[in-house]
Amino acid sequence: MPHPIERPIARALMEATLNAYAERINAGDAAGVLALFAPDAVIEDPIGSPPRSGADLGPWFADTVAFGTRITPVAPIRGSHGDEALLVFDVEFTPPGSPRLRIRSADAFRLDADGRILSLRAFWGPDDMAPA
Amino acid sequence: MPHPIERPIARALMEATLNAYAERINAGDAAGVLALFAPDAVIEDPIGSPPRSGADLGPWFADTVAFGTRITPVAPIRGSHGDEALLVFDVEFTPPGSPRLRIRSADAFRLDADGRILSLRAFWGPDDMAPA
Numbered sequence: 001m002p003h004p005i006e007r008p009i010a011r012a013l014m015e016a017t018l019n020a021y022a023e024r025i026n027a028g029d030a031a032g033v034l035a036l037f038a039p040d041a042v043i044e045d046p047i048g049s050p051p052r053s054g055a056d057l058g059p060w061f062a063d064t065v066a067f068g069t070r071i072t073p074v075a076p077i078r079g080s081h082g083d084e085a086l087l088v089f090d091v092e093f094t095p096p097g098s099p100r101l102r103i104r105s106a107d108a109f110r111l112d113a114d115g116r117i118l119s120l121r122a123f124w125g126p127d128d129m130a131p132a
Numbered sequence: 133m134p135h136p137i138e139r140p141i142a143r144a145l146m147e148a149t150l151n152a153y154a155e156r157i158n159a160g161d162a163a164g165v166l167a168l169f170a171p172d173a174v175i176e177d178p179i180g181s182p183p184r185s186g187a188d189l190g191p192w193f194a195d196t197v198a199f200g201t202r203i204t205p206v207a208p209i210r211g212s213h214g215d216e217a218l219l220v221f222d223v224e225f226t227p228p229g230s231p232r233l234r235i236r237s238a239d240a241f242r243l244d245a246d247g248r249i250l251s252l253r254a255f256w257g258p259d260d261m262a263p264a
């Protein structure tokens with residue numbers, strides 16, 4: 001295994017942002033979630049779907065909160081030797097007209113030097129979703 | 133949450149490759165691990181270190197096996213709606229002259245339509261490594 005190359009972002013700052021992301025979603029704080037993102041941030045959730053950015057992010061997190069989304073981490077945060085970190089979790093939510101669902105998911109984040117989210121890519125496929 | 137877009141790779145094929153990756157490393161089968169990769173595959177382990185490819189992969193996995201590497205998955209595999217999947221695990225290994233170490237890690241794979249690995253990017257940072 002190679003030695004560390006560089007640490008452009010403090011690990012504590014990475015973890016603070018990822019934990020705040022989960023906590024603010026769970027608290028129904030859509031504005032607080034949005035404030036964690038850089039202005040030009042891009043969300044690909046799930047990986048393989050069209051990326052969202054800019055004015056699309058507000059409605060995205062308004063829906064997230066309206067669906068009663070609850071995130072439960074299932075493993076400690078993984079960092080990197082770069083500007084990326086990973087949050088592994090199960091998530092429950094209730095879309096309109098649907099029973100409550102659970103997805104086994106993991107969000108891969110890229111952060112700037114201030115700990116703001118530059119990109120979020122969500123690992124989950126059709127087989128990772130089931131009734132809660 | 134959006135609906136599925138496409139499924140270019142069968143989930144079962146994704147999982148077979150990722151499980152074989154862990155099983156062959158744990159079995160000390162360096163040639164078998166290497167056979168899971170496409171000829172032009174790229175490994176970035178950890179994320180933030182220089183990518184390896186081509187003739188560098190053989191020695192990489194020879195070292196992996198020589199270090200007594202053992203992978204223990206800690207969550208079910210996560211897929212995607214594209215060609216990517218995620219293996220979340222703890223890994224123990226003993227580099228030369230070192231005590232045995234444990235890393236909290238996660239490997240993000242991109243696969244081709246035949247289930248061969250095109251890229252592997254490993255999420256782990258300095259703070260994810262400790263004595264085993």
